[in-house]
Amino acid sequence: MESRLVDAGVAVDPAGVRDEVRSVLTQVLDQATLRVPAWPADAPPLARHGEHGEVLTELLAGLQGLARKHPAATW
Known part of the structure; x- marks a missing residue:
């Protein structure tokens, strides 16, 4: 691409x-x-192929959890 x-x-x-x-x-x-x-x-970055490393997976999980706990929050 x-x-x-x-x-x-x-x-x-x-x-x-x-x-x-x-x-x-x-x-x-x-x-x-x-x-x-x-x-x-x-x-090439693996993310471009839908693959993510362990660190990013943990970070995304934490951010998603935060967004779910505080759905009206803005930052």
Whole structure:
């Protein structure tokens, strides 16, 4: 899907901006005194194929539980 959008000229090829994005994110995290995580290997994100890691699964479960307990909440 991504490659079709790039070919049609409506999206940017992620490989073409990867280094710049990593550089900016590293600077932001350093400035915020946050630990810079290890960058993943250059592979397509699993989420684009409907697969999620354990950490994201736990985070989503927590957020869904919060939304169910406080359905009128805004943030």
